[in-house]
Amino acid sequence: MRRRFAVLASVVATVGSTALAVTALPAPSAQAETGIVDVADRSVAELGELLADGEVTSRGLVDAYLRRIEAQDPDLGAILTLNPRARAEAVRLDAERARGELRGPLHGVPVVVKDNMDTHDLPTTSGSLALRGMRPPDDATQIARLREAGALVLAKTNLHEYAMSIYTESSLGGQTRNPYDAARHPGGSSGGSAVAVAASLAPAALGTDTCGSVRIPAAHTNLVGVRPTLGLSSRDGVAPLAGTQDTVGPLTTSVEDAALLLDATVGHDPADPVTEAALGRVPDSYLDGLDRPALTGARVGVVTDYFDTGGRAPDTNALVRRAIDDMAAQGAEPVELGPLPDVMVAAAGANRVRHEFERDLDAYLAESARGRPLRLAHLAEPRDRLTLADLAASGEVIPSVLSTLRAWVDSPALPNPEYDETLRQRDRLRALLTGLMAEHDLDALVYPSISEPPTPIGVEQSYRNCRLAAYSGFPAVSVPAGFTADGLPVGVELLGLPFSEPDLLALAHDYEQATGHRTPPGH
Structure with missing residues (x-):
């Protein structure tokens, strides 16, 4: 690849509409029909x-x-x-x-x-x-x-x-x-x-x-x-x-x-x-070990803070609790962790997006866009290259995102004291998570992937459960936990220490095979 990380001509595109219709595909030849x-x-x-x-x-x-x-x-x-x-x-x-x-x-x-x-x-x-x-x-x-x-x-x-x-x-x-x-x-x-x-x-x-x-x-x-x-x-x-x-x-x-x-x-x-x-941390194959009884003897820490009470959270909670029971039936030992320490809750709020977005997007555009589309690059300074400022000035963005783009133009230069504090909180979160898992001899943490089933279009929902993995950089796997009474999917998440993907996948596979919750739409 030629870039560093600094941070179809569509078949059917209708540019400018709110959706791209996929219609009038050429019919496959009789030969292509064979083997479908x-x-x-x-x-x-x-x-x-x-x-x-x-x-x-x-x-x-x-x-x-x-x-x-x-x-x-x-x-x-x-x-x-x-x-x-x-x-x-x-x-x-x-x-x-x-x-x-x-x-x-x-x-x-x-x-x-x-x-x-x-x-x-x-x-x-x-x-x-x-x-x-x-x-x-x-x-x-x-x-x-x-x-x-x-x-x-x-x-x-x-x-x-x-x-x-x-x-x-x-x-x-x-x-x-x-x-x-x-x-x-x-x-x-x-x-x-x-x-x-x-x-x-x-x-x-x-x-x-x-x-x-x-x-x-x-x-x-x-x-x-x-x-x-x-x-x-x-x-x-x-x-x-x-x-x-x-x-x-x-x-x-x-x-x-x-x-x-x-x-x-x-x-x-x-x-x-x-x-x-990742050097020296990638196995020969992540398939290795999937079929072992990984849940037998595994200790999973139940993050009770991530079981909410509002909206339809009780529906999610019931399914995730059942998932934890199913893991126990496969030989796992659930460990109720109780409230997370205040210092961990604070560290799990160290979102860096608003600090880094403009810097990282502008670096990406410099490599991937190379100044194109030309109709935008002149809209804001500097006039000779495409930046976040040009995208914000274009107005060609959904309103909710456009307001954010405009707010983040001319973000404070990095580093700065506020940003440095978010990095310190990230490092603290990593240390606290590592210590929590060591203290309780845990193989993984478990909690709802998101606190509610999917809400109706236009209705917001909390997504704070994403934070432990995202802000620490630790790995996590979401796996199906079943459906609510009205057929809405719910996921259960397993989080592990850095580069523990082989073990996380093995735990998830063991649970998946024991429960079989994957069901396609309409079934």
Whole structure:
């Protein structure tokens, strides 16, 4: 990759509308019909087996998913841009397979990616009309690694504009809707990625998580979502919110699939110096050990502070408590932690986004936008390059996000005393979490991924449960915990020490296999 981390030409785009309609896809040829299977709720692992056995081709999978997108996405709004070369790329990958040139378990599997990750062959817009013409010069490291592993990027997905909140609404893509109840939001900001996987528009996706943006939509759409340890996965070529909090992680229908995506994407990247911490910390495969009885003898600390009382929190609490009971039935020992110390609560408020956003976004735009779109770069000083100030001046952003962008233009230079204090609080939180787990001999913390089921569109909800992992940089996994009486998904989250992903995934897999809560929409 050519950048350092400082911090489709759409097939169907209707630029300027509030949604991108996916219609009038060319009909597959009779030859392409051969090998098409029902892809509804098929996992990456299952598709890999079908491809290996010759029961389906990558081209057949692409056609099957395009049909589902055409039929379902107009009502969901998950997809921003389709890859117009997807079929041709699938044919190439099928030819490689026929020659015995396999790149790995993802070879020929279509995936979707959040539209704040650079793709050299597709627009990267952060969901914003202001950036509708932006075409980065190369792929983000995560995208490049997916492609090197043989995965095929089928589409870019909607997000809450600039990844700014948890409801997945953008000026370019409109409101993404929850496939379990279209009147409710899907969580965010990676809601488009989550909805695409939950509705079987793709078998897996990548999202980003600054404070819950993978885990919240996973919980709201009955998926597995992983926020990796800060430093495990590269952010090179990813539009930032805050460089000391941003991570990239998978959204999948199973823990096994999450492990497959992590295998393909994590590890040291010279373009993102924070990933030096991953050197020597990446296992041969995150699949190793998934089938062991990981919950037997495990001690899980129940974060009672994160069980709220307002709104529909009791519905979530009941399901997460049942999840903890199920873990105990598998041999785990729950440890009720009681109220968190005041000093930890204070440290778990050390959000750096408003401090870092302008600095990090301007650095990203300098590399990925290279001054384009030209119609914006002159709107504010400096007149010769694209910056946050230009985006704010354009007005081509949903009102709620636009007000934030304008408020953060000309942010105080870093470092400064207030920012330095947030970094001290981050370090304190890391030390306190480490000490808490050592004191109680814990393998993981457990709590609701988000305190309520998905609220109706336009109704806000608290997302403070994202903080322990996000502000410390520790890893966390959200896994389905079941459904409320009216069919709304709930997630339970497991948090571990840095680079404990192998153990967290094993715990989540053991729970997942014992409970089987993954159920596709409409079932």
